[in-house]
Amino acid sequence: MLDALQAAGAAAGRDAAQWWAQHVLGGRAVGEVSATARQVLTGLDDGDPAVIDGLVLADRYVLAEDRDRYAEHAPHDAPGWEQLTAHQCDQTRWSWCDGFDDAAEAEAARQCRIVLHPAGDDRDVSHLHPDRVRLGGPGVFAGDRAWTPNAGGVMRIPVGFAGTLVDTWNGWAVFTCTRQVAEAIVADQQAARDRYRQHLAADDITGERQQRMVDESLARLRIDDDVIVADETRVHGDPDAVERITPDSDGRYTVMGQAWTWTAVHPYDCDRIAGDLPNPPGQPQPEA
Structure with a gap:
């Protein structure tokens, strides 16, 4: 159940990072995007909170969407939402958010590599x-x-x-x-x-x-x-x-x-x- 929610969060995180890239690195960006891409990659390598906080991140303290996410992404044989304990409800949210954040960070880094690489390659160099x-x-x-x-x-x-x-x-x-x-x-x-x-x-x-x-x-x-x-x-x-x-x-x-x-x-x-x-x-x- 938690794996399914994490995978769903990852899909949402990749989509969100691609929108982020359009505004920061792509057609909607303003200025020299290569400098921005280099700054983001350097910040990710260094674990710089200022850079990481500038990416799209899941809000881990908004509870309103927990039930709908669970209903949409939990396996069909999973227990109903009402059967979960408060701790289990929190686990579903954190699994979705973990998947979102990890995938969003990885996709943002990939988009930056594409901008900077001479051949548009997304490999990590x-x-x-x-x-x-x-x-x-x-x-x-x-x-x-x-x-x-x-x-x-x-x-x-x-x-x-x-x-x-x-x-x-x-x-x-x-x-x-x-x-x-x-x-x-x-x-x-x-x-x-x-x-x-x-x-x-x-x-x-x-x-x-x-x-x-x-x-x-x-x-x-x-x-x-x-x-x-x-x-x-x-x-x-x-x-x-x-x-x-x-x-x-x-x-x-x-x-x-x-x-x-x-x-x-x-x-x-x-x-x-x-x-x-x-x-x-x-x-x-x-x-x-």
């Missing part, structure tokens, strides 16, 4: 928070200068790169990644060079001078079969500053490790992520 990335474990990485204001003026990371942290260098991250992610890093570097080239052209800097300034500021990356060629000869003024990055025995690349200032970043701060995000340990990966 809290295990990839930068503070939780450990040697040998997964993470999302970006250059320390990757933060860029979007159209709304909010600082975001256009693309993060999924990988495995294998070392640190002067406080910066060194990570390995798949061929797919390595190709994305090369493409991102080429896009950065193109943006700088356009910036210089806007200042009437063209031709050989433009190319020299681009090469002095940003390395050239290209893919030669299975090798990534990093040319920083003009960056460092050293004709020998060319690195050929080959995959390891598992086919993984360490792109500009101990050379570029990589850092672990939160997936929710990225507009897009190159590579697949792993589930928390112990949870199976979703089927493709």
